Amino acid sequence: MKTYSTRARDIQREWHVIDARGQALGRLATRVAGLLMGKHKPIYAPHLDTGDCVVVINADRVYMSGNKAQQKVYYRHSGYPGGLKTIAFKDMAAAHPDRVVELAIKRMLPHNRLGRAMFKKLRVYAGEEHPHLSQLAAKVKGDN
DSSP: OOOOOOOGGGOOOOEEEEEOTTOBHHHHHHHHHHHHHTTTSTTOOTTSOOOOEEEEEOGGGOBOOTTHHHHOEEEEEOSSTTOEEEEEHHHHHHHOHHHHHHHHHHTTSOSSHHHHHHHTTEEEOSSSOOSOTTTOOEEOTTOO
16 A cells, blocks of 8 residues: 655646625635635645635625624734734725735635745635636535
């Protein structure tokens, strides 16, 4: 019996569309991150990018349960003293709903060059329309 090792030529990518309408942000993000990493495939290997391409639509319709929508704050820093910038979730969701979903997913991926390669296969749109209709061969089961 030999040990199976996934090779780059064995990887076949599919396109998935996920409707984010009425879904909790964290649960949506874990599901999409798993698709991007390829954990749903039997050929998954942690050192290879075996994941699929994912299109998320209706990003403006996600929600957070409890008081998280009022308490969540996004931070960034300019690199200069006193350069800490903050923005509340409700303000970020109103201005850039696609960015809210992207950040949640990006922070669940590996924090290295492999994670950056996985993140490039993600497309997030605030509304229904997207330019990837010709690539979409599969719709994820259980989506609305």
